[in-house]
Amino acid sequence: MKKQRRISLLSNYIFHNKYLFIFGVIGFLFWCADFFAIFKKGELILPPKYSLKKRPSFLRGLLFLMAIGAWALISFSLMGPKTPMGKSNVKKEINDIYFVVDVSRSMLAEDFPPNRLEAAKGQIRKFIELSPVDRIGIIMFGDKVFTLIPVTTDLKLVEQSVEQINIGFLGSGTNIGDALGLALARSETSVAENKSIILLTDGSANAGLMSPMQAAEKAKELGIKIYTIGIGGDPDAKLPVGRDAFGRMRYQNMPGQSMDFETLQKIAEMSGGKDFVASDNESLNEVLSEINKLERKGLEIKGRIIYQEDYYKFLLAGVLLLILIESTRRLYLREVA
Structure with missing residues (x-):
């Protein structure tokens, strides 16, 4: 039933270009590389029992899940979703x-x-x-x-x-x-x-x-x-x-x-x-x-269909969520870029 609702929700939108979501996926991959320090230079880390600062792994996991949602919203907005409002009569x-x-x-x-x-x-x-x-x-x-x-x-x-x-x-x-x-x-x-x-x-x-x-x-x-x-x-x-x-x-x-x-x-x-x-x-x-x-x-005369542009809603939500995630990483977890 929930799956049917999701499909129905997506079917309400018409997209400018569905393939532009790829740029959002690429952005997420770069973010993951930074989050997991894949390209970061090696450094000496003491065992957890001797470490002076503890990294709350639960919070980092939550931030990662939030990031998936944020980049999903940004990717969705890049496709240019819009909803038809009706035809304009000229x-x-x-x-x-x-x-x-x-x-x-x-x-x-x-x-x-x-x-x-x-x-x-x-x-x-x-x-x-x-x-x-x-x-x-x-x-x-x-x-x-x-x-x-x-x-x-x-x-x-x-x-x-x-x-x-x-x-x-x-x-x-x-x-x-x-x-x-x-x-x-x-x-x-x-x-x-x-x-x-x-x-x-x-x-x-x-x-x-x-x-x-x-x-x-x-x-x-x-x-x-x-x-x-x-x-x-x-x-x-x-x-x-x-x-x-x-x-x-x-x-x-x-x-x-x-x-x-x-x-x-x-x-x-x-x-x-x-x-x-x-x-x-x-x-x-x-x-x-x-x-x-x-x-x-x-x-x-029946004119063109009028659309309501909805991309900015998803883009704004995704960017704000991403700002919250990065602020938490830098200010609370003290992670250095």
Whole structure:
């Protein structure tokens, strides 16, 4: 029964390194060498009946047993015993943000150097740098919609994915409604309380099953803010259409009136977001500031196990016991080191 209790007591502890007890054993062996004068030079000792001082053998035996206990405590402490106190629950602030990016052909207009799409990609990169604790995802749309990357905290992966935002394979239309619908569907199951969508487009909706206003109504129902960014608006914007026979780039006019500012404003208002017109990079910076002011919900995440360090208790007990033993040897038994 007592053996079972000892095993149960030891099983309560977790050790940093069980093999460090060896240093305690080595220390005990050196102490034994001193206690039994193994390496001490020989000296002439009179027989006990002629000796002027008597060495109480019982006391020395008791001191030796006490020393075993002291060095056992020190050896035990060297293994670093600790007891688990439970798991720490960490509150982590999270905020889900989906970039919904227009990759229709009109995004190649060069009123933003080098063009609208590259300017938008640059601002997305900047946003990623300013939001190290957020989860960010990217959805692209033309005629079709495509999730480039779902929301993730791996911002390096998001940054790499920004390079893949290109024009061509999704068609030349502007399917705003379905793109917002996809972002809303992906955001609906998220545990983050604050979810937002940043829509970057330079046109008006002309494709898709869901209308932009239907998407805005759904966003309002789900409590997801949509920030709309109308990129461009310059009536003199030029759109490259290829090269002529002499290799010179040919352009066509890109009328600013092609953007549906009214719809973008309604989408933002209905969802509780904000609408912006990005005639330059500063207006997109305003969006970044607005997003960073969002309140975040703390997500409880199971953290690491918290331990109580117990080594110092055993170390202190062993050292104090050893001091008592050595004091008795030197002061009472008059043993010389």
